[in-house]
Amino acid sequence: MSGEEKKRIPKTTVYRLSVYYRALSNLEEEGVDSISSADLSEIAGFSAAQIRKDLTYYGQFGRPGRGYVVSHLKSQLRTILGIDRDWSVALVGVGRLGRALLAYKGFRKQNFIIEAAFDNDPEKVGKEFSGVRVYHQDEMDKVIRSKKIEMGIVTVPEEVAEIIVAKLIDAGIKAILSFAHLPSIFSNGIKVNQVDLSIEMEGLSYYLTHSK
Amino acid sequence: MSGEEKKRIPKTTVYRLSVYYRALSNLEEEGVDSISSADLSEIAGFSAAQIRKDLTYYGQFGRPGRGYVVSHLKSQLRTILGIDRDWSVALVGVGRLGRALLAYKGFRKQNFIIEAAFDNDPEKVGKEFSGVRVYHQDEMDKVIRSKKIEMGIVTVPEEVAEIIVAKLIDAGIKAILSFAHLPSIFSNGIKVNQVDLSIEMEGLSYYLTHSK
DNA sequence: CTTTGTGAAGTGATTCACAGCA
DNA sequence: TGCTGTGAATCACTTCACAAAG
Numbered sequence: 001m002s003g004e005e006k007k008r009i010p011k012t013t014v015y016r017l018s019v020y021y022r023a024l025s026n027l028e029e030e031g032v033d034s035i036s037s038a039d040l041s042e043i044a045g046f047s048a049a050q051i052r053k054d055l056t057y058y059g060q061f062g063r064p065g066r067g068y069v070v071s072h073l074k075s076q077l078r079t080i081l082g083i084d085r086d087w088s089v090a091l092v093g094v095g096r097l098g099r100a101l102l103a104y105k106g107f108r109k110q111n112f113i114i115e116a117a118f119d120n121d122p123e124k125v126g127k128e129f130s131g132v133r134v135y136h137q138d139e140m141d142k143v144i145r146s147k148k149i150e151m152g153i154v155t156v157p158e159e160v161a162e163i164i165v166a167k168l169i170d171a172g173i174k175a176i177l178s179f180a181h182l183p184s185i186f187s188n189g190i191k192v193n194q195v196d197l198s199i200e201m202e203g204l205s206y207y208l209t210h211s212k
Numbered sequence: 213m214s215g216e217e218k219k220r221i222p223k224t225t226v227y228r229l230s231v232y233y234r235a236l237s238n239l240e241e242e243g244v245d246s247i248s249s250a251d252l253s254e255i256a257g258f259s260a261a262q263i264r265k266d267l268t269y270y271g272q273f274g275r276p277g278r279g280y281v282v283s284h285l286k287s288q289l290r291t292i293l294g295i296d297r298d299w300s301v302a303l304v305g306v307g308r309l310g311r312a313l314l315a316y317k318g319f320r321k322q323n324f325i326i327e328a329a330f331d332n333d334p335e336k337v338g339k340e341f342s343g344v345r346v347y348h349q350d351e352m353d354k355v356i357r358s359k360k361i362e363m364g365i366v367t368v369p370e371e372v373a374e375i376i377v378a379k380l381i382d383a384g385i386k387a388i389l390s391f392a393h394l395p396s397i398f399s400n401g402i403k404v405n406q407v408d409l410s411i412e413m414e415g416l417s418y419y420l421t422h423s424k
Numbered sequence: 425c426t427t428t429g430t431g432a433a434g435t436g437a438t439t440c441a442c443a444g445c446a
Numbered sequence: 447t448g449c450t451g452t453g454a455a456t457c458a459c460t461t462c463a464c465a466a467a468g
Contacts, residue, residue: 010459036427048427049461056429064428065468100312106370106391158318179318222437248449260449261439268451276450277446 009057016054017077019044024074036067086111090149090173092164093156094119094134097179101153102130115147137164144171154178225266229289231256232263236286248279298323302361302385304376305368306331306346309391313365314342327359349376356383366390 023043027035037048044051055061055073058080062068078084089112091098101107102114119125120137127134135143143149152168154161154176161180168176235255239247249260256263267273267285270292274280290296301324303310313319314326331337332349339346347355355361364380366373366388373392380388 008458012459038427047461049463050459052427052429053460060429062428063468064466065426067427096315097312100309103308104391179316220436224437250449259439261441262437264449264451265438272451274450275446276444277448279449 007057013054013057014081016044016046016050017081019046020051020054021074021077021081024070024077027070028074033070034067035070037062040068083111086113087151088113088115088147088149089151089153090114090116090118090140090144090147090168091132091153091155092118092137092140092168093154094121094124094129095155095157098153098155099129101155102132112151114153115149116143118143137167140167141171144168144173149173151175151177154180156180219269221269225269226293228256228258228262228266229293231258232266233286233289233293233295236282236289239282240286245282246279247282249274252280295323298325299363300325300327300359300361301363301365302326302328302330302352302356302359302380303344303365303367304330304349304352304380305366306333306336306341307367307369310365310367311341313367314344324363326365327361328355330355349379352379353383356380356385361385363387363389366392368392 020040023040024035027043037051040051041048046054052062055068059076061073061076075084089107091102091114094102094117098117098119102117107114114132117129117132117134118137118140119134122136124134125136144152150173152165152173152175154164154168156164158180161178165176165178232252235252236247239255249263252263253260258266264274267280271288273285273288287296301319303314303326306314306329310329310331314329319326326344329341329344329346330349330352331346334348336346337348356364361383362385364377364385364387366376366380368376370392373390377388377390
């Protein structure tokens with residue numbers, strides 16, 4: 001009754017917002033405090049009209065004759081993109097790649113906080129890697145629910161990836177980043193992001209990672 | 213004079229072909245040898261008409277009344293997607309994440325062969341990790357050219373990522389997968405894939421990884 | 425004068441629906 | 447009968463162009 005949508009937002013708009021966000025972050029570091037859609041267009045690689053249209057789906061952030069205030073627009077985009085808060089994450093599979101990702105600072109920088117890791121190797125259970133405690137896989141459901149974890153990173157061998165993903169979904173997780181191949185479809189509306197090197201060169205071009 | 217295009221192929225078609233390819237791989241493992249666009253639609257999550265349209269941009273692979281032969285279509289897609297041959301890859305930054313990726317078997321499975329690694333730490337130069345020789349970063353240009361390497365994986369700290377990417381481009385590399393944040397635009401027509409955790413949940417949805 | 429925000433126009437992508445083949 | 451391949455129709459997205467605001 002109340003939540004009425006105004007306009008149809010194109011599917012690719014949110015992706016472009018993330019590009020604008022990154023461009024603005026760079027501009028802010030360079031000390032630029034205001035920018036026009038025309039100038040942002042040069043940096044972000046989308047047309048000025050496109051940028052203005054994308055932004056006005058969410059509000060009026062600019063001022064005619066002046067352009068957009070970098071810090072203000074950036075913070076608006078943080079809210080729109082949902083990166084204005086922390087996301088709690090669990091990592092399953094504390095192998096070589098798993099441990100590297102636990103140590104990888106990039107996640108934390110983007111407000112993804114890894115709260116727990118899981119493995120079925122008794123050697124690893126109870127230990128900490130990069131400050132993250134490893135639990136046994138049997139405890140997945142319990143720990144994920146009690147810590148209210150929202151997202152899972154899957155770095156287990158391909159053979160078991162599908163089972164792990166099913167377990168994560170059962171535990172109520174809302175998004176998954178998988179480094180193993182998975183069947184394309186999980187029905188429950190869960191998004192599985194698959195990190196999967198594909199090709200983006202010589203005229204060929206498809207997404208290296210995609211989401212369904 | 214000779215290379216005349218027939219039809220305009222939508223930008224997202226190639227991405228969808230990669231989804232079809234993965235679905236077909238699973239079907240082949242399950243012993244399915246023939247499938248209709250309607251059934252593939254169920255698995256791949258795109259409409260049957262969409263699937264037929266996408267495929268006919270590249271040829272006529274099906275038979276009326278019968279559908280598509282899984283093994284045949286799969287091999288056609290391999291060719292279209294450019295994954296019917298090996299791609300030679302260099303990895304720059306033999307840190308924790310770099311070594312994990314060197315050990316990661318997923319790349320080789322997709323015909324990405326890591327031919328060389330680079331680091332500026334004298335301790336690492338000359339050593340091998342997972343069978344890959346580490347060279348000094350000063351040798352990047354020479355090694356990449358002599359081994360005819362086409363793609364680079366960047367796992368260096370964020371501060372130097374931009375310089376490394378510039379060097380790779382100078383060395384003639386055609387595609388880059390970067391785990392560090394980078395400015396949005398590299399002009400030379402090089403594709404930079406940035407692995408960059410973003411959000412794909414609760415109505416929010418943008419690409420975890422994107423390419424420009 | 426500069427630049428936003430936005431309806432209208434134009435372009436591009438998807439779905440429809442069916443002729444034709446197996 | 448079953449299903450592909452494809453023009454035509456529909457739907458979605460982007461660009462144009464300009465009124466209004468600073």
